[in-house]
Amino acid sequence: MSLEPQAPTWAWSRRRWGGTVGALFAVQVALIFLFSRQPPEPALAPAHPGRVLLAPTLASAAADAWMTDPAQFALASPDGFSGRVWRERTVLRVEPRLWTEPPRWLARDLNELGRLPAALPLAPAPPAVAEAVPVVPAAVSIPTGRLQTRSLVRVEGDLASRPLARPLELPSWETTDVLQPSTVQVLVRGDGSVVSATLLTRSGLPAADQRALDLARAARFAPLASPADAQRFQWGQFVFVWHALEPAPAPATPPPS
Numbered sequence: 059m060s061l062e063p064q065a066p067t068w069a070w071s072r073r074r075w076g077g078t079v080g081a082l083f084a085v086q087v088a089l090i091f092l093f094s095r096q097p098p099e100p101a102l103a104p105a106h107p108g109r110v111l112l113a114p115t116l117a118s119a120a121a122d123a124w125m126t127d128p129a130q131f132a133l134a135s136p137d138g139f140s141g142r143v144w145r146e147r148t149v150l151r152v153e154p155r156l157w158t159e160p161p162r163w164l165a166r167d168l169n170e171l172g173r174l175p176a177a178l179p180l181a182p183a184p185p186a187v188a189e190a191v192p193v194v195p196a197a198v199s200i201p202t203g204r205l206q207t208r209s210l211v212r213v214e215g216d217l218a219s220r221p222l223a224r225p226l227e228l229p230s231w232e233t234t235d236v237l238q239p240s241t242v243q244v245l246v247r248g249d250g251s252v253v254s255a256t257l258l259t260r261s262g263l264p265a266a267d268q269r270a271l272d273l274a275r276a277a278r279f280a281p282l283a284s285p286a287d288a289q290r291f292q293w294g295q296f297v298f299v300w301h302a303l304e305p306a307p308a309p310a311t312p313p314p315s
Contacts, residue, residue, distance in 0.1 A: 209301040211273075217294025223250060223278040229269065230301040237261045237300040240270035248290040250279040261300055270298045 070078075209228035213220075231237065241259040244252050255274040260267050274296045282290065 206299070206301055210299045212297040212299070213294060214297060215294035216292040217244070217246060217279065220246075220292070220294075221280050223280055226273050226277060228273070228298065228300075230303050231263060231266055232303045232305045233263060234305065235262055235302075237263055237266060237302050240267050240298040240300070242270050242274040242296045242298070244274050244277070244294055244296060246279050246292050246294065248282045248287040250281045252277055252279075253291070258295070261298075263300075266298070266300050270296065273298070 209230055211226055211228060213222075238261045239259065240257070240261040243256045243258050245254045246252055252275055255271055257267055257271055261270075277296070
C-alpha cells in the first residue's frame with residue numbers, strides 16, 4: 059500500500075488559469091466601454107428664434123443712393139439706414155439784411171483845399187497870483203559829536219552788569235564797505251570762563267566775524283561773589299561795532315624803461 063500524497067483532482071493547469079484571467083479582463087473592458095458611453099444631450103430650442111425678413115421692395119431699395127455707398131454701412135450717421143432713429147437737428151437759417159439805401163458821398167468844398175486851418179482860440183490867461191513869498195530852508199542840525207575813531211564792544215543780556223576781567227583789544231579794518239556790527243552769543247560759567255560762543259549776526263567781512271568769535275571765546279569775566287554760584291551759567295551777547303579805515307593807495311609802479 060503506497061502512502062505518497064496525490065495531487066487533488068480539482069487543480070487547474072496554467073493554460074486554464076490563463077484563459078480564465080483573459081476572459082475576465084475582456085469582460086471588464088467591455089463593461090467599461092458599455093457604461094462609459096453617455097447619451098448625447100438634447101439640443102435646447104431657443105426661446106425666441108430669430109427671423110430674417112427680406113424687404114418686399116428690395117429691387118427698388120437697391121437703386122437708392124445709400125445702397126451704393128459702402129461707407130453708409132460702416133459708419134453711423136443721420137444720412138445712413140439708421141438716420142430715422144437719430145434726433146433731428148434744427149437748421150438755423152441766417153439771412154443777411156438787405157441794404158436798400160443808395161450810397162451818399164461826403165461833400166467837400168473844393169475852394170478850401172490847400173488852406174491852413176483857422177487859428178485856435180488862445181487859452182485864457184491865468185488869474186493874477188499874489189507876490190511869491192520867499193521860501194526859507196529849514197535849519198539842518200549837524201551833530202557835533204566826534205566820529206568813531208576805533209572799534210567798540212558792548213555787552214548785553216544777563217552779562218551787562220558783569221565786568222570783564224581784562225579788556226578786549228579790537229582792531230580796525232581797512233575796507234571801502236560799511237561794516238555792520240558782529241553779534242556773538244556766549245554762555246559764561248560762574249567762575250567767569252566762556253563755555254560756548256555762537257555768531258548771531260555778520261558784519262559783511264568774514265575776517266571781522268572770525269575775529270569777533272576768537273575774542274568772545276578768549277574773554278574772561280569777573281567771578282561771582284558767592285562760592286555757591288561757581289556752577290551757575292549766564293547768557294549774554296557781545297556786540298562788536300567795527301571801525302573801518304580807508305585802504306591805503308597802492309604804490310605807483312614806475313613806467314617800464
